[in-house]
Amino acid sequence: MSTSPATSTAAEVALSVRNLTTSFRTDRGIVTAVEKASFDLHRGEALGLVGESGCGKSVTSKSIMRLLPEHITRYGKDSEVMLGPDNLMGYSGRQMRDIRGNRIAMIFQEPMTALNPVFTVGWQLDEALKYHTKLGRSERKRRVIELLDMVEIPSPEKRYSEFPHQLSGGMRQRVVIAMALACEPEILIADEPTTALDVTIQAQILKLMNDLRERTGTAILLITHDLGVVAQTCDRVVVMYAGQVVEQAPVRELFHNPSHPYTRALLRSIPRSGKKERGKRLATIDGIVPSLTNMPPACRFADRCDCREDRCTAEPPHLVQLNEDRSVRCHFPVHSD
Amino acid sequence: MSDSSANDSRVLRKFLRHKPAVVASVVIAVYGVVAFVLLVVGVITLPDTLKRVGAELQPGLSSERLPEKRLLDCEWLIDRIASLSERRNPEKALAAFSDMGVRRIADVELDELLNRIDLAWESYDELADIEDVTAAAAGTLDDPDVPPPAEVRSMLTELEKRTDALLEPMTKAEKSTRWFELLLGTDRQGRSIFYRAVYSVRVAILIGLVTALLSVTIGTLAGLAAGYFGGWVDNVVTWFYSTFASIPNIVLLILLAFMFDGGHIDGPINKVTGGLLDRLIGGRLDETLIPVYIAFTATFWIGPCRVVRGETMKIKELEYIQAATVMGFGRARILLRHVLPNVTYLMLINFSLLFIGAIKSEVILSFLGLGVKKGPSWGIMISQSKSEVINSFFWQIGTATTFMFFLVLAFNVLSDALQDVLDPKHV
Numbered sequence: 001m002s003t004s005p006a007t008s009t010a011a012e013v014a015l016s017v018r019n020l021t022t023s024f025r026t027d028r029g030i031v032t033a034v035e036k037a038s039f040d041l042h043r044g045e046a047l048g049l050v051g052e053s054g055c056g057k058s059v060t061s062k063s064i065m066r067l068l069p070e071h072i073t074r075y076g077k078d079s080e081v082m083l084g085p086d087n088l089m090g091y092s093g094r095q096m097r098d099i100r101g102n103r104i105a106m107i108f109q110e111p112m113t114a115l116n117p118v119f120t121v122g123w124q125l126d127e128a129l130k131y132h133t134k135l136g137r138s139e140r141k142r143r144v145i146e147l148l149d150m151v152e153i154p155s156p157e158k159r160y161s162e163f164p165h166q167l168s169g170g171m172r173q174r175v176v177i178a179m180a181l182a183c184e185p186e187i188l189i190a191d192e193p194t195t196a197l198d199v200t201i202q203a204q205i206l207k208l209m210n211d212l213r214e215r216t217g218t219a220i221l222l223i224t225h226d227l228g229v230v231a232q233t234c235d236r237v238v239v240m241y242a243g244q245v246v247e248q249a250p251v252r253e254l255f256h257n258p259s260h261p262y263t264r265a266l267l268r269s270i271p272r273s274g275k276k277e278r279g280k281r282l283a284t285i286d287g288i289v290p291s292l293t294n295m296p297p298a299c300r301f302a303d304r305c306d307c308r309e310d311r312c313t314a315e316p317p318h319l320v321q322l323n324e325d326r327s328v329r330c331h332f333p334v335h336s337d
Numbered sequence: 338m339s340d341s342s343a344n345d346s347r348v349l350r351k352f353l354r355h356k357p358a359v360v361a362s363v364v365i366a367v368y369g370v371v372a373f374v375l376l377v378v379g380v381i382t383l384p385d386t387l388k389r390v391g392a393e394l395q396p397g398l399s400s401e402r403l404p405e406k407r408l409l410d411c412e413w414l415i416d417r418i419a420s421l422s423e424r425r426n427p428e429k430a431l432a433a434f435s436d437m438g439v440r441r442i443a444d445v446e447l448d449e450l451l452n453r454i455d456l457a458w459e460s461y462d463e464l465a466d467i468e469d470v471t472a473a474a475a476g477t478l479d480d481p482d483v484p485p486p487a488e489v490r491s492m493l494t495e496l497e498k499r500t501d502a503l504l505e506p507m508t509k510a511e512k513s514t515r516w517f518e519l520l521l522g523t524d525r526q527g528r529s530i531f532y533r534a535v536y537s538v539r540v541a542i543l544i545g546l547v548t549a550l551l552s553v554t555i556g557t558l559a560g561l562a563a564g565y566f567g568g569w570v571d572n573v574v575t576w577f578y579s580t581f582a583s584i585p586n587i588v589l590l591i592l593l594a595f596m597f598d599g600g601h602i603d604g605p606i607n608k609v610t611g612g613l614l615d616r617l618i619g620g621r622l623d624e625t626l627i628p629v630y631i632a633f634t635a636t637f638w639i640g641p642c643r644v645v646r647g648e649t650m651k652i653k654e655l656e657y658i659q660a661a662t663v664m665g666f667g668r669a670r671i672l673l674r675h676v677l678p679n680v681t682y683l684m685l686i687n688f689s690l691l692f693i694g695a696i697k698s699e700v701i702l703s704f705l706g707l708g709v710k711k712g713p714s715w716g717i718m719i720s721q722s723k724s725e726v727i728n729s730f731f732w733q734i735g736t737a738t739t740f741m742f743f744l745v746l747a748f749n750v751l752s753d754a755l756q757d758v759l760d761p762k763h764v
Contacts, residue, residue: 065663067659067662067663071568096665097665097666097667098665099665100662100663100664100665101663101664101665101666102665104663105663105664106660106663107660108656108659108660109656110656113655113656113657114656114657114660115657115660116657116661116675116678116679117657117679118678118679118681119678127664127666127674128664131664131665131666131670132664132665176660179660179664180663
C-alpha cells in the first residue's frame with residue numbers, strides 16, 4: 001500500500017512548508033494558532049495531518065492556500081511555503097489566484113454546502129475549466145463528463161444538468177473532488193473530506209481518492225482527526241498538537257511504534273473490537289488542549305502527559321530528527337521494542 | 338447553454354403550474370399593456386382626462402341619476418342654447434357651441450331651433466312647477482296637485498328627448514366613445530372617472546417600475562459590497578442606511594418632494610449634462626415625476642440593501658464560496674457570478690414589494706398634494722373624492738381603489754409564486 005518515502009529525494013518534493021507561523025490579531029491580543037510547522041509533501045504521496053480539534057490543522061491548510069482573512073492574519077517572517085522554487089508567502093493576491101485551483105486545489109468537509117445550490121453540476125465544473133483553461137465550449141463539456149465519469153458518477157450525461165440538491169452527500173463529494181481535479185493540480189488539500197459522510201460512503205470516497213492519486217500523480221494533503229482514515233489512505237503522517245508539529249513518521253511506523261506520548265495516547269484511544277476489549281473502558285487523554293492565549297511555556301503536552309518529568313515544564317522541546325523520515329518533539333521520546 | 342435552458346424551462350413549467358401566479362401575471366400584463374399604450378401610442382391623452390364629458394357627479398355603469406339632477410341638466414343645456422340664440426349673431430354663436438366638445442347644435446334653420454327650444458321649455462315648465470321632482474317620481478310626495486309618479490317619469494323622458502333634439506344626433510362612434518367616457522361616472526368637474534383611472538395606470542406603472550428598478554439595483558449593489566468586502570465598505574453602507582432608516586419615511590419623502598420644488602429638477606440636470614436627460618428619456622418618463630423617483634429611491638433602497646447584505650454575509654462563509662476562492666476565482670467574479678445568483682430571489686421579491694410600495698406611497702404623496710403634478714393619478718382621485726364620499730358618491734374613490742387593488746394584489750401573488758418557483762429545492 002505505502003510506497004517507501006525513504007527513496008524520495010529533495011527533487012520529488014511537491015510542497016515544502018518551513019517554519020509556518022500563523023497568528024491572528026484578536027481583541028485579546030495576538031494569538032498564535034500555528035507555530036513553526038515544517039513538513040514536506042512529496043510528489044504523488046498522501047500525507048496525513050492529524051490532531052484533535054483546535055490543534056491548527058485547518059489553519060495550516062488555509063495558510064498554505066492563503067485563505068485566512070488578511071486583515072487579521074499575520075504570518076511569521078521566516079515562514080515559507082515552497083511550491084517548487086517559489087515561495088507562496090511572497091505572492092500577491094493575483095499570483096495566488098493563478099496557483100489556486102490550477103496547481104493546488106482544495107476540498108472541504110461539508111459536501112452539503114460545498115456546491116452552489118443555484119447552478120447545475122455541469123455549470124460549476126464548466127466554470128472552473130472556463131477560468132483556468134482555454135478549451136472551447138464543446139471541449140469543456142466533454143471534459144466535464146469525463147471528469148464526472150472519472151470520479152465514478154453513474155450516467156454523467158444526466159448528472160451534468162442536475163442541481164446539487166438532487167445528489168446524495170457521497171455523490172456531491174465526488175463532484176467536489178471532480179471539480180478540484182478539473183485542472184489536474186499537483187497538490188490536493190483535503191480538509192476532512194469524509195467526516196460528514198457515513199462509513200460505507202467514506203470508504204468509497206477514500207478508495208476513489210487513492211485510485212485517483214495513483215492515476216494522476218496528484219499529491220494529497222489529508223487533514224483529519226480520524227486515525228482510521230489515515231491508516232487506510234496515507235503514506236506518511238504529521239501529528240499536530242496545540243499548534244505545533246509533534247511527530248512525523250511513515251504511517252506504518254507511527255502506528256506500530258509511536259514516539260511521542262501524545263501520539264501513543266491518541267492511538268490508545270481508538271475504539272477496538274475483539275474479545276480482549278470487551279468490558280474495558282475506552283482509554284482517553286485526561287485534561288484539555290491548552291488555550292491558545294495561555295500556552296504552557298515549555299512542552300505543551302506536559303500537563304496531560306503520563307511520563308512527564310521536571311524538564312518537561314522547564315524547557316521547550318525541539319523537533320528532533322530520529323532518522324531520515326522520522327522526527328519527534330519530546331525530551332523523552334517513547335522507545336518501544 | 339444547454340443546461341441553463343433546461344433550467345429555464347423547468348422554472349417556466351413550475352410557474353405555469355401555479356394557477357394564481359399565471360392569473361396575476363396576466364393581470365399585470367394587462368396593466369402593463371395599458372401603460373405602454375398610453376405612454377407610447379397615446380390612445381387616452383392627458384387632455385382627454387381633463388375634459389368635461391358630462392354632468393358633474395354622474396354615477397357610473399348607467400345607474401339611474403336622480404330626477405332632480407336630470408331636470409337641472411336639461412335646464413342648463415336649454416338655457417345655454419336659448420341664450421346663444423338671443424345673441425346679435427345667433428348663427429355664429431351657435432356654430433361655435435358644442436356640448437362636451439362633441440355634440441354640435443342640430444343642423445336646422447334658426448326658426449326650427451327656436452321652435453324646438455320653446456317645446457323643451459314647455460316640457461320643462463311643467464316639471465319645474467313640482468316642488469320636489471325626485472320625490473314625485475318616487476311617489477312619496479303627498480300632494481294632490483302632483484301627477485302620479487309614472488306620469489312624472491314619462492314627462493322627464495319627454496323633456497330629455499326634446500332637449501336632445503336641440504343637438505345634432507350622435508354617430509355610432511360618438512355614442513360608443515360617450516359610453517366609455519361615462520362608464521364609471523364623472524367627478525365634480527364632470528370629467529370621466531374611467532379615463533382618469535385608466536390614465537393613472539401609466540403614472541402608477543412608471544413610478545413603480547422606475548423606483549423599484551433603481552432601489553433594487555442600488556440596494557443590491559450596496560448590500561453585496563457591504564456584505565462581501567466588510568471593513569470600511571460595510572461601515573459606510575451601514576452608516577448610510579441606518580441614517581436614512583432613522584428618518585421617518587414619509588417625512589423624508591415630503592422633505593425631498595419640497596426640496597425639488599414641484600418637479601423642476603430636469604432643467605438643472607439638463608443644463609449640467611448638456612441635455613442628456615432629454616436625449617435619454619425625452620419627456621417619456623415625465624420629468625415632473627423625477628423628484629418622486631428620487632425621494633422614493635432614497636428611502637426604498639434600504640430594504641433590499643439590508644436583506645442582501647445579511648444574505649451575502651451568510652453566503653460568503655459557505656463552503657461553495659470558499660471552494661470558489663480555492664478554484665482561484667477573483668473577488669469580483671465570485672461576487673457577481675457566485676454570490677449574486679444566490680440573492681436574485683431576494684431581488685425579485687423586493688422588486689415586487691417595492692413596486693407596490695411605490696404605488697401606495699405615490700397615492701399618499703398625491704393625497705397630500707406633493708406627488709404627481711401633471712394629470713390624474715389614483716392618489717389625486719382619492720384626494721378629490723373626500724367631499725364626494727360625504728354625499729355618498731363613491732364612484733371616484735371606488736374606481737381608484739379598485740384599479741389599485743387589483744394591481745397590488747397581482748404583484749403580491751406574483752412575488753409569492755416567484756419565491757416558490759425560483760427555489761431549486763422546492764419541487
